[in-house]
Amino acid sequence: MSTEIPVLEILPELPASRVLNALRAAFTELAEGKAAQPPQTVTLLPGGGDVIAYQAVQGDAYGVKVSPYLPQPGGKAVVTAWTLLLSTRTGRPLLLCDAGALTVERTAATSVLAVDELARPDAATLAVIGSGPVARAHLRYARAVRDFTSVRMYSPSLTASATPEDTAAVPEGVTVTGSAEEAVAGADVVLLCTSAARPVIDVTGLRPGAVVTSISTNAPRAHEIDPRALAAVDVYGDHRPTVTTTAGEMTIAAEQGLWSAADLRGDLPELLTGACPAPTGDRPVFFRSVGLGIEDVAIARLLLAR
Template sequence: MSTRIPVVAQLPRLTTNDVLDALRTAFTELAAGTAVQPPQTVMPLPGGGDVITYQAVIGDAYGVKVSPYLPQLNRSAVVTAWTLVLSTCTGRPLLLCDAHTLTVERTAATSALAVDRLARPDAATLAVIGSGTQARAHLRYARAVRDFTSLRMYGRELVQADAPEGVAVARTAEEAVAGADVVLLCTSAAEPVIDATALAPGTVVTSISTNAPRAHEIAPEALADLEVYGDYRPTVTAAACEMVLAAEQGMWSPEHLRGDLPELLTGGCPLASGERPVFFRSIGLGIEDLAIARLLARP
């Protein structure tokens, strides 16, 4: 008998609280050992580009996101993503989802969970470096976990008329981060965009992954002067490029990672001391994709 897979071509509007709660639960289950998060895999393509797969298991659901990166001659690369959810009880597919928007939401929400655990309770000034879809999602999720009173954004082509409501446009990245309590890096840069070591002690900086080869938004040598956290300890130090480069050059060791999100949410690692700037690095995890896809698969 054939099985008809529910296909979600466009992500329905989910509330920020729904997404944050789903990810918080997923990472807590990961800490408890009732969820599984293997490393992502990268499959190089013969003609250039690659396909990344992100897998995870939560409860009775297995999920895999397949994300091709397909370079094109004389135009931007094609990047797509699809998430498939299967029942681990019946083996039947539960959902196939166009994961483009899902990826934006889960990435921003993951950064916000880290901000909630690592930023000072009275954090008031937020700086966002980048002005695209990911930057605007990060702004939205960060505002859901802290009552920021000063909001700044920097993008190379961003003008005030195009900025989100209530956000001041900075002329440079340095101007945006000056005096900020939280800095969200949301660029596609393959090299550092700010000097994280120049920030005040206790300032939280988050950074995400991009498709640029060996991309890193802060300098690898900066890690030695920061309190460093990641989304998941077993995978982030092997995939986050500034961590890989710093380790290769003997400037930092994965043993110096202070904690990850499962530990931060369950008291398994120390919180930020306030003595140095704080750096949180996420690489994107299948458990994040599955946590949100499960919301879509609910009856």
């Protein structure tokens, strides 16, 4: 019997609808106890850096993504990611995948799955903060769940010093603004897609019912909004046990007595099964994701099926 397994170093294109449906099924199975999501683990490396392991079980597959963060003397840190899928029936490896592109897709799709559950059906104005691959992926998925008539984007790389390559990467139908404040003014949905370790917008100044999503970065205790703002918004996360102990703004706010894990209104498994309250509608909504193994496994299974 052959011992060869598929090794993917380039991610094939996957339709947004298929990715969103795969994640919707995975989080629903997690709510029903048909999937397992252990906490992520961080191994600190002697001399600096770390390796984060994201594990999960869905169906007859166990998956683990390992993501090293390797600081380099006088240069940019090396960040890689690899996902391994194993059969829980035979114990044999099924797939090894360079998870760089996979992480971009599952991060964006998870944010937008939350948008689909939390945003008003008639949401028409979208703001994207960031312009890199993660931001463009967020925009692609967002357009799959709402018919946005106005899309604005802000990134420092798209200011007056932008190169022709920077401006050429701006998706069609997107208006570039001169500031984050201009981009988010009056927006129904705001997608924060930065590597910032400090707040990039004032979430409390958004219109009632506006949905803001935020992602993780490698910076310690990174947060794209002010931790003090959590008390003034409806807060949701990707997975309750993980996000409340990992997300920078949540841990900081909890330490300062400004917010607690009990204030989290719901997570994706609960939203998808109706086990948590909907947004109040009278203040902004904040959704925070930290990245989960179940997301990696769901998309790796899609890749395996191809």
